[in-house]
Amino acid sequence: MREVNVQDITDAVREMAIDVNLHLSEGLVDDLAKALEREESPLGREIIERIIDNARAARDKQLPACQDTGTAVVMAEIGQDVHLVGGDLTEAINEGVERGYKEGRLRMSIVGDPIRRVNTNTNAPAVVHTFIVPGEGVKISFMAKGSGCENMSRLKMLNPADGEEGILRFIEEAVIEADGRACPPMTLGVGLGGDLEQAALLAKRALFRAPLGAPNPAGHVADLERKILARVNATGVGPMGMGGRVTALAVHVEVAPVHISSLPLALNVDCHAHRHRSVEL
Amino acid sequence: MTPRTTKLTTPLKESDLKTLHTGDMILLSGEVYTARDAGHERMVRLIHEGRKPPFDPKGAVIYYVGPTPPHPGMPVGSCGPTTSSRMDAYLDVVLSTGIKATVGKGCRSPEAYDAMRKHGAVYLAAIGGAGALLSGHVTGAEVVAWEDLGTEALRRLTIKDFPVIVAYDLAGNDIFGEGRRKWARR
Numbered sequence: 001m002r003e004v005n006v007q008d009i010t011d012a013v014r015e016m017a018i019d020v021n022l023h024l025s026e027g028l029v030d031d032l033a034k035a036l037e038r039e040e041s042p043l044g045r046e047i048i049e050r051i052i053d054n055a056r057a058a059r060d061k062q063l064p065a066c067q068d069t070g071t072a073v074v075m076a077e078i079g080q081d082v083h084l085v086g087g088d089l090t091e092a093i094n095e096g097v098e099r100g101y102k103e104g105r106l107r108m109s110i111v112g113d114p115i116r117r118v119n120t121n122t123n124a125p126a127v128v129h130t131f132i133v134p135g136e137g138v139k140i141s142f143m144a145k146g147s148g149c150e151n152m153s154r155l156k157m158l159n160p161a162d163g164e165e166g167i168l169r170f171i172e173e174a175v176i177e178a179d180g181r182a183c184p185p186m187t188l189g190v191g192l193g194g195d196l197e198q199a200a201l202l203a204k205r206a207l208f209r210a211p212l213g214a215p216n217p218a219g220h221v222a223d224l225e226r227k228i229l230a231r232v233n234a235t236g237v238g239p240m241g242m243g244g245r246v247t248a249l250a251v252h253v254e255v256a257p258v259h260i261s262s263l264p265l266a267l268n269v270d271c272h273a274h275r276h277r278s279v280e281l
Numbered sequence: 282m283t284p285r286t287t288k289l290t291t292p293l294k295e296s297d298l299k300t301l302h303t304g305d306m307i308l309l310s311g312e313v314y315t316a317r318d319a320g321h322e323r324m325v326r327l328i329h330e331g332r333k334p335p336f337d338p339k340g341a342v343i344y345y346v347g348p349t350p351p352h353p354g355m356p357v358g359s360c361g362p363t364t365s366s367r368m369d370a371y372l373d374v375v376l377s378t379g380i381k382a383t384v385g386k387g388c389r390s391p392e393a394y395d396a397m398r399k400h401g402a403v404y405l406a407a408i409g410g411a412g413a414l415l416s417g418h419v420t421g422a423e424v425v426a427w428e429d430l431g432t433e434a435l436r437r438l439t440i441k442d443f444p445v446i447v448a449y450d451l452a453g454n455d456i457f458g459e460g461r462r463k464w465a466r467r
């Protein structure tokens with residue numbers, strides 16, 4: 001049985017926390033440059049130009065691209081033939097978050113309790129999801145998720161009769177309501193099917209799909225992705241909500257089998273910062 | 282074509298505000314005070330107790346921001362705007378002190394726009410997520426109060442040509458609603 005020391009997971013999380021915040025991915029910046037070509041609103045163009053300048057400024061000054069350096073969201077895919085040694089997995093992940101946020105001079109945005117609301121001053125704990133998968137691999141994915149966009153995420157238990165039009169309308173309305181608050185151009189993660197919590201988790205996982213805008217391998221799902229993207233970009237919300245053609249850069253939909261009487265739909269909204277990475281150990 | 286750009290210095294005078302039109306780009310200089318959720322809760326509590334905010338509110342500008350820690354020798358780290366609508370519930374009370382503008386991102390509630398019209402105040406939008414870029418327009422920072430709130434402490438930021446877009450002017454033009462309707466494909 002393969003052994004993996006959780007210390008390596010701590011190091012990986014620390015490294016990714018700093019990296020995603022300081023270095024927006026080149027692919028994302030390319031996608032923003034392409035969006036600039038499509039944008040017709042002068043103010044919208046001005047905003048996208050500054051968003052691109054900001055990504056450069058962050059690299060040059062070694063500053064976080066955005067001051068909301070997010071909730072640390074970690075997806076850990078652990079092969080069932082792996083033996084994790086050297087300590088507790090969740091503690092190891094949280095230690096990586098603490099070190100990364102402190103050493104990277106990132107913002108501490110987590111309160112330890114939703115009612116008492118006192119800052120933990122470490123940005124830990126992370127939101128951790130673990131998945132047991134076949135094989136001997138360990139894959140750790142990290143996302144710095146801003147609250148501006150996370151707060152605009154929505155979930156609804158649709159009826160099967162609501163169908164495609166019901167899905168499109170729900171997402172369109174959520175995007176209009178989110179407006180500039182989610183820092184568009186957005187990326188939308190959509191979870192369809194399963195039950196309440198599975199739909200929500202699928203929506204978040206959909207945001208990790210790389211490269212940005214890669215279609216779902218199932219043709220009918222990819223079709224739905226294209227329709228959602230077209231619908232959302234017809235809203236006119238535009239860059240930072242001030243009007244324009246480019247409201248979303250990409251839509252990723254993930255689906256799961258579902259009960260005959262259910263159609264759970266979760267929408268996880270991500271902003272133009274779209275900060276995530278993965279490593280395999 | 283870039284939007285009409287004007288320069289403005291704080292504290293803001295009524296005559297300044299009258300010249301602003303929704304959609305204009307403003308390069309703002311002077312001082313702004315930072316406050317977000319927890320800071321607003323404290324500030325509004327003070328005002329309800331009949332006391333003043335811990336700075337001179339006349340013509341002052343509030344910036345909704347929680348910056349990242351600075352590198353040594355720099356005043357602040359990354360410092361872009363947070364979502365303004367979370368502070369809407371406090372806005373009427375905040376503007377009643379003579380504060381004339383708030384800076385943040387995103388659309389606001391009808392009640393917030395009512396409060397701005399009632400008190401003759403404007404709303405300025407900074408570009409969300411552009412914290413590293415905006416950091417370059419901050420030349421000084423000091424904590425004025427509530428240091429225990431960490432990133433949410435009340436800070437006085439000295440700014441130079443800090444770019445903002447007029448999102449709600451004295452005439453009641455709202456860039457979010459109008460911008461979306463203009464660019465929607467029906």
Ligand code: SF4
Pocket residue numbers: 066067068069070145146147148149181182183271272273361362363409410411
């Ligand atoms: S929504 Fe994203 S880009 Fe906007 S402030 Fe939050 S983290 Fe930053």
